[in-house]
Amino acid sequence: MPISRALKLCPEALCVPVPRKACSAKSHEIRSTLERFAPVVEGASIDEWYLDMSGTEGVYHDEHLSVTAHRMRDAVQGETGLTISVGGGTNKLIAKLAVERAKPKLGADGVHIVEPGTEEDFLQTFDLADIPLVGPRFQERLAALGMVRVTDVLQYDISTLRSWLGKREAEWLWDRVHGVSDSVVESGGEAKSISRDETFPQDIDDDRELERELLALMTRAASDLRGDGLAARTITVRIRDADFRTRSARRTLVEPVVTDRVLMRVARELLRKLRAARRVPARLLGVALSSLGQDPEADQLRLFEAGPGTDSETERDRVLAKAIDRVRERFGPRSIIPASLADDGTE
DNA sequence: TCTGGGGTCCTAGGACCC
């Protein structure tokens, strides 16, 4: 339920913000513990990881995987105070489905291992909606063809499925319902994008007001960008109109940038473009920074020095941005904010 | 009664290059 509706129904409710920093710190703690058990650990989200256990049989003296899994569970509980569930199988699809069967609230003991060779039988106990990446849209199409459970799909041969769904999707689904998945466990790494967006309590139609919101969003995104030691080449502005139509505009710069001034200058142009194309009240506004790379060092020789009013950053821009970040870190995110934004982009 | 926030990945089409 959206908070705005919850507060309408229950005006005295107290809203407690998500302690994002604390969640992220706990996530790192869990990962560190898991890394002792497997050579490759892939973070799938803030609270899910894949471990590739192949090749570790000798290390664990050929003990059954469920024994190792219970030791992982105990280690995480002991070191972080949090309870995890562990699913095991011969590929990521099986492991992901297995962990749902491992959860103690279903009466299990926190571990569920699917033995090699039993994957197809295991799959037959699921609905298609349980398969990762079978979302609401795909479910609807499949249901229209009379397929809701995995067993519904197994009645048909691949050529029939191809004629209904097209080659690519039919073959993808065919593999999944047979428990086949060849995606590898990879440790991954840096974020691919950083975004901030906000749904307004009331739709906003005023351009100046939208630009103020844009500035607030960009200030947060840019500060996190620099906090991670990254720079961005692509800036995206997203707007959701009152009728829920979502539009976006983006621009990729030749050089990666980090400063509020340049990021905001591009973002404002993109917002103006979106507003010029369709000017109706907006319910959401967002910014995203992508094409990320390591921030080229501030002390690096810069071939071009550009002034305000261009898309290039000056040394002054970068020093200023980082000084502001330090003040915010010490005194809080609201301790120093842009007073206003002039039309030429200076603050 | 409308539908959160932060992400990833995929696709289609266009520009441009050799």
Next chain:
DNA sequence: TCTGGGGTCCTAGGACCC
């Protein structure tokens, strides 16, 4: 009646996940 072909980069939109 014909308008090559393949690769890369970019934009816009959409599906999906937690």
